[in-house]
Every structure is written in structure tokens, then in C-alpha cells.
Amino acid sequence: MKKRLSVARIGVAYPRYVQIALGEFLAFSRAESEIKAAENNPASREQIDRDIEVQLEEAYLKTIIFSALAVEAFIYDVAATVLTDKFVRAHLDKLSVIDKYVVVPMLIGNVDVDKSREWFHLLSKLIHQRNELVHSKSKDFDLARLNSDPLYFAQFTKEKDNISPKDAVKVLFLITEEMQNIWGFDYNVFDLANRETVVSLVGREDIFQKVHDIVFA
Numbered sequence: 001m002k003k004r005l006s007v008a009r010i011g012v013a014y015p016r017y018v019q020i021a022l023g024e025f026l027a028f029s030r031a032e033s034e035i036k037a038a039e040n041n042p043a044s045r046e047q048i049d050r051d052i053e054v055q056l057e058e059a060y061l062k063t064i065i066f067s068a069l070a071v072e073a074f075i076y077d078v079a080a081t082v083l084t085d086k087f088v089r090a091h092l093d094k095l096s097v098i099d100k101y102v103v104v105p106m107l108i109g110n111v112d113v114d115k116s117r118e119w120f121h122l123l124s125k126l127i128h129q130r131n132e133l134v135h136s137k138s139k140d141f142d143l144a145r146l147n148s149d150p151l152y153f154a155q156f157t158k159e160k161d162n163i164s165p166k167d168a169v170k171v172l173f174l175i176t177e178e179m180q181n182i183w184g185f186d187y188n189v190f191d192l193a194n195r196e197t198v199v200s201l202v203g204r205e206d207i208f209q210k211v212h213d214i215v216f217a
Contacts, residue, residue, distance in 0.1 A: 068126050
């Protein structure tokens with residue numbers, strides 16, 4: 001039988017971050033659906049596209065950023081609960097989020113994390129994308145080269161290996177299952193845990209199942 005931690009903590013932030021991330025993912029999905037629907041209505045497409053694209057971009061940013069905030073807050077909270085705040089602040093706090101997800105499982109459960117697993121790959125992409133967004137840097141752009149060099153603009157618009165909002169929230173579900181298996185105690189990641197867990201996210205208990213159904217369809 002899995003152990004349940006009975007330690008009370010104050011200032012726990014990750015449930016709220018998860019709620020925001022899941023809500024924004026649903027907003028992103030709705031905006032995507034509206035854009036597809038507008039493709040069949042040329043008369044209103046231009047105005048719809050302008051409005052919906054703004055919503056799409058905002059929902060994308062919030063989904064990525066708050067998913068990353070959630071996984072970062074969670075690993076600190078579990079580590080501090082088990083290993084004490086003093087130990088974490090002295091020895092673990094300055095590690096990267098990715099390193100914490102390697103070191104903390106080893107310290108708590110003597111488990112060597114399998115970095116080939118999907119959850120670890122997506123977690124790495126999520127944190128990288130969060131850092132790119134939060135620490136975004138502008139670049140010089142030579143307007144005069146636009147007419148003379150057809151390949152110039154392409155270097156700024158080429159597709160990057162960014163994580164999708166769907167995969168960003170998928171990380172939350174995958175980490176839940178993985179961490180409970182690794183640590184052997186029933187500490188619900190993001191208060192979501194698994195499909196059998198009773199969920200209550202500030203009156204938004206329906207959001208978990210909606211997102212789960214989309215992500216794992």
C-alpha cells in the first residue's frame with residue numbers, strides 16, 4: 001500500500017497554476033476550432049481570424065508558462081516536504097528544474113530516472129520553451145534586405161521544435177503517474193493524481209476530465 005504524506009504546508013501554488021494551464025488549454029482548443037470553422041465562411045473570415053488569432057496566441061503563452069510553473073512548484077514542494085525546506089534551500093534550490101526531476105527521485109526513492117521516457121522528453125521541451133518565452137530577446141531586422149534577399153525573412157519565421165499546448169498539459173498527467181510510481185506514496189501531483197482520484201480544483205472539477213479526454217483521445 002502506498003504511503004500518504006500527512007504534512008500540512010502553506011503557500012502551495014501548483015494547484016492554481018494547473019487550473020490556469022488547463023483552462024487556457026481549453027481556450028486554445030476552442031480558438032483553434034473557431035479558426036477551422038471560419039475557413040468555411042469567407043465573408044467573415046478576415047475579422048474572425050484577427051480576433052481569434054489574438055486569443056490563440058494568448059492562450060498558447062499562458063498554457064506553456066503556467067504548465068511550467070506548475071511542474072517547477074510541484075517538485076520543490078514534494079522535495080521540501082520529504083527532505084525539509086532547509087535541506088532543499090541549501091542544496092537543491094539552485095538546480096535546474098530538469099535536474100531536480102533527476103535528483104529528487106534519487107534522494108527520496110533511490111530511483112534512477114529513465115530519461116528516455118515520454119514524460120521526461122516533454123518536460124525538457126516544456127522548460128526550454130518556457131525559458132524561451134520568459135527570457136525572449138528581440139533581434140535586429142534589416143528592412144532593406146527584404147526585397148533583395150528572398151531567404152532573409154525565412155530565417156526569422158522558420159518552424160522551431162516548440163512544444164504544443166496539448167503536450168504541455170500532457171506533461172502534468174504523465175508526471176502524476178510517473179512520480180507516484182517512483183516515490184511509492186500517494187502524493188497527488190497538482191491535486192490531480194490519476195483518473196480514479198476525486199478532483200476538486202476550486203469548483204472546476206469538470207476541467208480535469210475535459211482536458212484528459214482531449215489530450216489522450
